[in-house]
Amino acid sequence: MGIRTATVIGGGSFGTVIANILADNNIQAIQWLRNPDIADAINQQHLNPQYLPGIALNPALRATNDLEEAVTDADVIFVSVPSKSVREVVTAFAPFITERQALVSTTKGIEPDGFHLMSEVIREIFPNNPIGVLSGPNLAKEIAKKELAATVIASENSELRRDVQESLSCAYFRVYASNDLYGVELGGALKNIYAIVSGFVAALGMGENTKSMIITRSLAEMSRFAVAMGANPLTFLGLSGVGDLVVTCMSPLSRNFRVGYAIGAGKTLDEAVNELGEVAEGVNTLRYVRAKAAESGIYMPLVMGAYEVLFRGADPRAVAQGLMKGEHASDVDFALPKHEI
Ligand SMILES: NC(=O)C1=CN([C@@H]2O[C@H](COP(=O)(O)OP(=O)(O)OC[C@H]3O[C@@H](n4cnc5c(N)ncnc54)[C@H](O)[C@@H]3O)[C@@H](O)[C@H]2O)C=CC1
Numbered sequence: 001m002g003i004r005t006a007t008v009i010g011g012g013s014f015g016t017v018i019a020n021i022l023a024d025n026n027i028q029a030i031q032w033l034r035n036p037d038i039a040d041a042i043n044q045q046h047l048n049p050q051y052l053p054g055i056a057l058n059p060a061l062r063a064t065n066d067l068e069e070a071v072t073d074a075d076v077i078f079v080s081v082p083s084k085s086v087r088e089v090v091t092a093f094a095p096f097i098t099e100r101q102a103l104v105s106t107t108k109g110i111e112p113d114g115f116h117l118m119s120e121v122i123r124e125i126f127p128n129n130p131i132g133v134l135s136g137p138n139l140a141k142e143i144a145k146k147e148l149a150a151t152v153i154a155s156e157n158s159e160l161r162r163d164v165q166e167s168l169s170c171a172y173f174r175v176y177a178s179n180d181l182y183g184v185e186l187g188g189a190l191k192n193i194y195a196i197v198s199g200f201v202a203a204l205g206m207g208e209n210t211k212s213m214i215i216t217r218s219l220a221e222m223s224r225f226a227v228a229m230g231a232n233p234l235t236f237l238g239l240s241g242v243g244d245l246v247v248t249c250m251s252p253l254s255r256n257f258r259v260g261y262a263i264g265a266g267k268t269l270d271e272a273v274n275e276l277g278e279v280a281e282g283v284n285t286l287r288y289v290r291a292k293a294a295e296s297g298i299y300m301p302l303v304m305g306a307y308e309v310l311f312r313g314a315d316p317r318a319v320a321q322g323l324m325k326g327e328h329a330s331d332v333d334f335a336l337p338k339h340e341i
């Protein structure tokens with residue numbers, strides 16, 4: 001098929017970065033967003049001053065507030081709004097879409113009713129369209145500065161995978177393919193929880209061994225959850241799993257890390273979220289995953305500890321010390337199962 005025209009739904013930092021790469025690659029790119037002032041700034045000054053201040057955008061990128069105009073005739077539509085808005089926004093543009101148009105979610109979150117990932121929400125609304133997920137270690141503010149980065153396009157549709165690889169690959173952005181849509185998407189949602197935990201650890205001034213332990217045990221916990229949900233844990237060894245976990249657990253550019261850091265430094269959750277002014281998906285994901293783990297009997301001590309700190313005001317250092325006294329465990333569950341320890 002090949003992509004000639006593409007639309008990005010969402011005016012935040014990641015949507016803007018993706019729309020800008022598309023325009024740089026000579027795809028006719030349209031960005032839909034709600035705020036008319038930001039749309040004007042993109043069209044006239046080629047800037048998104050709220051989300052990517054100081055970054056010069058491609059003058060060919062066009063922004064609009066008109067949803068019908070934005071999506072009609074787009075070969076592919078990238079959905080890049082926070083997870084709590086995905087169903088509402090996708091439902092709003094559904095009447096203007098035909099079955100040939102592909103939809104790709106970049107949103108790393110979960111819908112609590114039914115524990116649905118965003119591609120599942122999109123699939124429910126568009127049962128016959130090609131659907132994909134774009135996820136990886138992709139801090140928008142670094143990509144905006146053209147720092148080298150890689151991502152994953154996951155889809156069961158090989159044509160869509162190839163089209164997205166071709167339309168987004170450039171000198172500073174490399175796109176790998178996967179056919180494990182669920183695994184890629186689940187990794188992107190789960191790692192936000194552990195970025196919050198890593199923020200606590202950094203704020204408490206804990207050591208490098210501690211940080212490494214947290215990241216590695218986070219991967220073990222994510223994989224355990226993935227297996228319980230029927231996903232392939234091998235996918236977590238790729239960019240959308242380990243890759244995204246490492247970057248968000250290590251970088252103060254991660255909004256989830258920053259929320260954890262602020263709470264570790266003594267702020268309340270409300271203060272931390274309000275100061276951020278951007279979405280930190282991990283806060284809600286933590287609530288939903290904790291409920292799912294409790295309901296399904298999945299052992300997730302980091303999730304349980306983080307929940308106590310975020311929502312019940314527990315002291316993060318005391319929670320960390322409590323975790324050190326957990327029952328003896330296996331390093332890699334898949335190699336040495338718990339019952340064989
Ligand atoms: N920023 C990043 O580095 C990356 C973000 N993501 C994911 O992309 C998604 C979007 O994130 P960002 O662009 O960073 O968020 P952001 O916080 O920078 O911006 C969100 C945008 O969505 C808009 N929005 C919110 N609700 C809306 C609604 N009901 N209708 C229309 N627009 C609405 C906001 O006005 C804003 O323009 C999140 O799920 C995030 O996890 C994925 C990869 C990297």
Ligand SMILES: O=C(CO)COP(=O)(O)O
Pocket residue numbers: 108136137138139140192195244247248253254255256257279280281
């Ligand atoms: O998903 C991201 C990087 O891959 C962005 O992380 P934050 O949402 O924590 O900023």
